[in-house]
Amino acid sequence: QQGELHAAEALYTRAEHAFERYQLPIRKALLNRGMGNFAMVRGQYSEALHRTLTAQRQFEALGRTNDVAQCVLNLGNPYYFTGWWSLAAAHYQRAEQLAAALDATGWELTCRRNRALALYRNRKLDEALALQQSVERAARAAGQSALAAETRGDMATVLSELGQYQAADDYYELARKELIGLRRDYYAADFASDHGWSLLRRGEHARAAPIFAAVAPALRDYPSIHWRVQYGLARCAELDGEIAAALEHYRAASQTAAQLRSGLTLEAASSTLFAQAADLHADALRCAAQAGDYETLLMIDNEQRAAVLYQFLATRPLDAAPEINAALAIQQRQIEALEADETLDDATRVAVIGQALASYNELLLHARHSAPPVAAGQLRSSAQLDLPRLRHQLASRYGDEWTVLLFAQSRDTLLILTLTPRELLLDQTAWDSGLAEMLRRASREHIYIFTDGPFRGGRTTRPWNLLHALGERLIPPATQQRLNPAHRLLIVPSEQLHQVAWGALRVGDGWLAEQAVLQQVPALAIWSMLAERPASQSRHALLLGCGKFRNGQAALPAIGAELDKVASVWPGPHLRWQDADATRAALLARSASGALQNDALLHLATHASLIPEHAQRAHITLWDDDMWLDEIATLRLGGALVTISACEGAGAASLPGNEVLSLSWAFLAAGARAVLASLWPISDAVAPDFMQNFYTALHRTGDAAQALAETQRAIILRFEEDHDPLARPLIWASFVVTGAP
Template sequence: MRHQQFEFLVRLSINLSAFHNARFEFAESRKALELGLTLVADDDKANRAKLLHNLGTVYQVEGDFSTAQAHFEEAEGLFTQIDAPGDALSVRSAKGQLLYHQGNYRKALLVLETLDGKLSAHLQVTNLLTLIVCYQLLGAHAKAAVIASQLIERQAGVDLLNRAMAYMYWGESLAEIDGLAAAVEAFDCAESLFREADALSNVHEVCVRRAHARLKFGDLQGATTDAQRALESQDVYVIARANLALGEAALGERRLADAKARAAKAFTVARRNVNESAHFDVLMLLGKVREAQHDYGKASQHYQRANRLVLHLQRDLTIDFRPGFLEGAQGAMHGLIRVALHQDDAPQALKTLEQMKSLVVAQYLGEKQALRLDPEIADADGEISKLTAAYQKARDHYWRLVNEETQPSASDTHHQEKHEVEQRLSDLVAKIRLLNSEHRPELDIPELDSIDLNVPLATGVVEYYSDGEAVYAFTLASQRAITVKRLDATYRDVANSMKSLRRSIERALALDANGAAEYYLDKTQAALRALNDTLFMPIQDFLSNYPLINIVPFGALHSVPFHLLYDGSHYAIEKQQIVIQPALAIMGRPRTQSYTRSAVALGYSGGADVYRMEHEAQAIAALMGGTAHIDDEATSQRLANARAQILHIAAHGHHHFDQPRLAHLHLADGLMYVDDLWRFNLNYELVTLSACSVGLGNPSGGDELIGLGHAFLYAGADALVSSLWEVDDETAEKFNGDFYSRLKQG
């Protein structure tokens, strides 16, 4: 009887708390639960755990996150003691929600992902909605869109409000990965469902999200209309976002005073509520307003604060998951560079550019170190082992599909299956990297001054930059002032020249040597000369002073074959040494490796007699003195001999444009991906990849490059020789033979 009375009192406390919660009376809600705790006996673990769980939720709503965390921990412990796994999982879900509300989206993902499929239908839906938002806030909009669309189609546990939320989040991600029309259609569906549910506050949230989507596509009038409607909200955050949208629209229409006033209103809310995304957006808007007013001092202050926010947040994130607003954070970098260029401060402009690039290099090196940790430390709960097993299974599946792809029977179904496995691989890699990042050491980001000291006397450095329209060339050398020159050609002009060049090369490769020379040599040289006139001629006075030039490209310029730029009589490589660097930070890395003068050569053609990879590897090893591993011996483990001076790999390769981290080389033990390289110490003095297109990289984020070739540099290689396009087998063998013969001669 006494137990029944306690049960009744607990239910009464929880129901009374829920009543006060519905009326936003959180203090009264908390008191009801605390009263329940005083009435329940200490040994009544089940009821104490229920009350603690609910009390933690109230503290979370009130913003007392540390107290909420403590209550959740105690509740989960009690549920575990009484063997109530369902309730313990429910509390774990609440802990994930708490991490999300604290802004720790990466750790929230770690918690919530482990609960997939283990919760009740209602909690599972709540969990999925939070996962969508976490993925969005971490910039993974494709993943968020998939979950949102699945939730829209789902029946169990999805009520009208949840379906409307899924449509709203879907619209948010579609605006990033698809287009305005698809996003607006999803937002309209969300608004209709919210109206049906009489949820006016959510209607206002849809309006402000749709306004920002319209801004991305330049629909200023539509954005203004939606933002004005959102101002009717009672939610201060929605109002702040509405003011931001109105400020951006006003800036686009050159109504600078109005834009500044709107930004100031949003800033008050962002600062008071510690909302990093809104804070960043406000700083960027204020910076752009001051820049438009030619107040470069104030503009620089706002951009610097935005950039510091970016740098602070990026340090604790992975290359896969980082706040979505950081993906657009080049805005702060571009703004600082523009201001510095307006003020004729070339060193400051270059320092800002390199700061972002150096951070990316540090992140890659951090991922590499995390992957080399003692497994017992990095995988205490076994979660990484489970993911790794699933990853290996997916790799084996993908390897089978790749082998089948060359067969005539390969169908559309086969290609669809291959695409699905690629997505699975990408997701698993990201999750493993996410878990490993918990143990990643913090890395210092080198400043430009320290990098400058490592530029040899006889070396010049040219770093290119573009704001999307103009193209700039920074020049840097030891004991020489940093200069910058705005080139006459636009970024689009360079892209068009590259298209012409690639088109000529692709068509030439379809012919024999004589046909290629007859029909496409002139066109190829014309495209190379156009690039030379655009990129080299304006800085020719600087280039002519140095026998060795290090070039750091930017964006689409990473695919420019600078060695082959043609002045009408000579190619650039015939006049001086050209070295391409992904970032100046790579040049600044200390070199402590001692080498033996030998080569490790791998040759693998997949058993096809028509290719000469094995013969090429044997010839290189014989020429340079070393070991050739061919056929079944050409495995990834052979890469680990970094005491050798040279690593040469002759194999089939593939650059994956849609998912560049799936770029791979075909070796005897399977496909070797970017992440595989980071498990090895690849401190070779020279790495040569005699494979098709593996030198390509996809620039994104802070102009970081994601691709197999550059991964060798991040993994420790001093220098890399690779191809930017398809390579004929015999041509590759002849080129490499000549290259190594001259290298041996010095």
């Protein structure tokens, strides 16, 4: 409470050892709850979740209802600070009800204060202010001076949002003085920071700057707040024309925000946490671009990209507690039942499934943080990109024949970084309605666009007009000049660009797939990590296909032929599971036994689905059941190539902070080295031959991206020579390789 965090940590550690030695269950539960609060203050959200959930289970077993209520209250805090404000409000309200039933007035007022904060975050300002006023009065009447002062500071923030600036200034000052008198220096500094931002938003940066400078040292050990102070210092410095100082503060703030995300292993939570720092990210990128410091721009972008996937690869989250896995399975069945309920109209179905998925996400968050997290000192943020080392890794594989194209969005500007062996260049293009519409059409109208419907129908005078236009907007001239058929082009997309069929972009008179070997990469730090891991030395393949399904889903009659053709060209031994043998249970058992780690190839030919609005429900369908996205991520692969020969296998839902929900990324999280998948459904008439040709090329090259390029180029040549309708871009352009070589 007094800000002596290092002393507190030492005492907590001593107490934990003592309570463990003497087997004191109540003390252990109390300590877990206290250490959960301590972890929250330190911005260690994973540790806070683990400790609080553990304490809640311990108190429930001990029958200590009052302590359970306090855990429910505390559990709302990680949700609040990570941006799940509605879920936080629900926990605060439940804790308030429990406290009222137990006649615990002090805790009840704290719950109400926290609920008011959640209302404020959900933009219910008048309701929040009314609740805060009632809490302050009740706290003063009960002699709880600290709670009353903290609530007064909360009221100042709401008043500022309502435009009542003089009242806000007065309340900030009163709260600050009272909290200093109570030795609550942390809270005083926190509200001073809020006051600084209130001044900054109304254009008074000269008054805000000294406030930020004064509180920065006091809040250095509180990263959840300190990043906002660093951001405030950056904005003030930039407004004063001190660009170098501004960029230094932006860099520090971005690193702090990235570190806060680094312990979270759920994309939705990482994304909502990033959303609070989205303005920081956009301003930092813009400032670096204006300063011409492209390396800093690259680092700032990279550290906020694919944070959850990076943590999966770096630390491999432990298995969840059995009771949480059981609850997840029950929730999955409920969601599947809602999807199958024909009595629901479309609007109701979307709403109830959305609510059920929100509950599922909370359970999944608990599952991924129920085991003890990686120690804070061992966490690695994706900020750890070593650019000279990355260049060396790329040069050792491709010599000078490589280029990286990295895309980042800063509000209404698309930044395109081109990294080569000796240069780092920046191009910019407007992220406007025209570009958004082209991307939408290329994704949603793929049959029309990739058969050149606009030209054939007389709507354009240039063949493949939209694909030419996208190539002109997205492939900078400097990159185009470097291209040749052997050139490796690594593409790091963002936002809607994850859905682009890059190989089908027109560059000059040809397809991009003809002019480079294309490979998509979630983040450069992830490519670097995957590239340094040894490739699988096994030659064993697991070929898994479902042409029939126990639950009566539409049959896939070409699956048998596809598996036959893959088996005929795969150079090593293989195990074939088809139809009734291709079960979710069997795949999970193979993973648990460790046998899946010995497979160099996992070929999946079946149904798959990803609906962007409900992307957490993405799955592959096996004979007995669906395997959901989160379950795929827990498989234990050993650097295999995974081929998803299914509809929408490469489909993706992009969340703020470049967190992506996709089957391809889930298999990378599970330990795949690379994933071949398709952006849209492929005809049964071509899939078997395509896969046979791909694996033939793979046997020759040993490189999935190179094998895909050769397969696509052979089809392009056939289209150019005889205009075979089964060789149009619609057939070959949807396939992408994601990952490392």
